[in-house]
Amino acid sequence: MSAEAADEFLSRTLALCRRAKAAKIDVTPGRLIDAFRALDSIDCFNVEDFRVALRANLVSSREEEQTFDRVFEDFLSGVEEARQYRPGIRGESMQGSLGHHYKEMDQEVLTLPENFSAEALARDVDLMHRWDAAAPPIEQAVRELARRLATRPSRRTREDRRGRRIDLRRSVRRNTRHGMDMVELARAARRTRKTRLVMLCDVSGSMDAFNPFLLQLMFGLQQALKSSRTLVFSTQVTEVTALLRRRTVTETLREIGSTVRHWSGGTNIGAALAELNRGVIREGAGSATVAIVISDGYDNGDPRLIAREMETLRRRVRTIVWINPMYGASTFRVRAAGMRAALPFVDHFLPAFDAKSLKIVVRELGEI
């Protein structure tokens, strides 16, 4: 390569990386440097190697891999106009079948579920209006809920001066300075075992009235238990865990609003549970997981599907909690068919519609 050609090549590569960044891939300066260092050890004329080398350095999840591949294809085929990329709802459905000529239109068609409802069609929801900044803080209730649901004593121990057990190992180490005569004893208490939380939130149209509470709850629980995962569903399912980690509420709401295209859509609880069982839960739940479903139970799918998937979920997780804002008021009768189908498998049914009522039901919850 001549010096000029090399310059041209590097600046094109940089443009590609910028494009990847615009497509929401976390391209940091450090990664960029490593990506360029990687070019030294590959054959840059091999397009496939070039793609894999850049990709391995810039992405860190399967979804990002797929986003990058799309950006790369577009870049090669010379699609220059800046386009708004967004991660697919379930990336897999798009990859193989799209082949090399990805177009935005195709993507829309391919991600439409068989049972889509008209409202679920792409739209930006302005969640800022649904965020109630003046709402009473939910943190306390959420912390309490998290504590009850998600902790239990582990077999392992940690250092604790008021602990009941004597930790021999640490005692010995501490007493080396006294010539191994046991002067002070180290004590230990049981560690608290953290449970993993998987949250499935209904964001269909019928839940709109409870959006402020729902958003608060999503934030609160994700904050309280950092390893938990949050998914929202209406007619489709989207994982929003990564979005909830953004620094500010405003940023998060904007991101969720533009990513979750089916907010305020129809409801298909059964399909959402099925996807949960085959996705997040299959990826390795283990018996320590607690599943929380937040939904009013109004559903336009098949209640039998709900029952079947709830039964499966029941076997996969330790506890199922259902928070239903609809029954927070005075009417306590379960009318929704979906809710009735699910109820036999629910361990804890919490009728709550705001921070205050949540606090009350959590107090009644008792230790799990």
Added chain:
Amino acid sequence: MPHTDPAPFSTVERLQDTFAAADYIADRALALTVKLAADLGKPMLLEGEAGVGKTEVAKVLSRALDTPLIRLQCYEGLDANTALYEWNYARQILHIRIAEQDHESRAHLEKTIFSDQFLLDRPLLAAIRHPGPRPAVLLIDEVDRADEEFEAFLLEILSEYQVTVPELGTFKAAHPPYVVLTSNRTRELNDALKRRCLYLWIDYPSPEKEREIILRRVPGVKAGLAASITTAMQALRRVDFYKRPGVAETLDFSRALLGLGIDELTPEALLDTAGVVLKYRDDIDRLKALGAERVIAGDLDLGER
């Protein structure tokens, strides 16, 4: 497996050959990622469904390079002591008692009991102190199972490749290990840790690759049987089972058929051995409902509800 190629990392093709010599069929993307990890000195983060051979990459790498595999299996509650180093307290106490009888000086005693011979290397320190000549392979398996605090600690080790033991001083890796992290995505990893790593998602193998894996890993299987096993496995993966069968299941299945002396895959043979391939009762019921003949025929519409 002796170390044959003196410079396996020089080209992607040579690395693929090295892996093949160790009975692992590596596609180009994987081989390239391994090469980049070696060239850039970055850890590799491998993700993929259970049973696609993530852990195997590290094992094969160590076998192919004829260098030790140091494995750190992560679990909830794994702490720095278990992962890094520990003092051998029992031996220390014993030594002190003996030293007392020998009237050893206190200063000398203190020096000896905190010396190398009383230090127990745990995986991370062992990988850093590996004397060479080639770097060791450090496998940090299922890193998503460890706690977040441990991840932060890991990040520090992986960026510096050095460890300080207060009583002994700092160890810096003379030959930084090849690091392979695997994750099953039970939770999101720390962003900083992810940024340190080269990422690769390992997918289920293509039919050609899967057939080659069977023939290579299960000697004795005839080409015809391997082909029909591959067809059936590829068809099964199109069904949304709770647990889709991976390559590990393919190999178990092949060995099971071989052990039973079956040379032709029939619907009865598949149903008799279904427990090797599918691990949930619901999934086996589903298979029966779908019909084993369709699976063996490689029916393309199998996944449709």
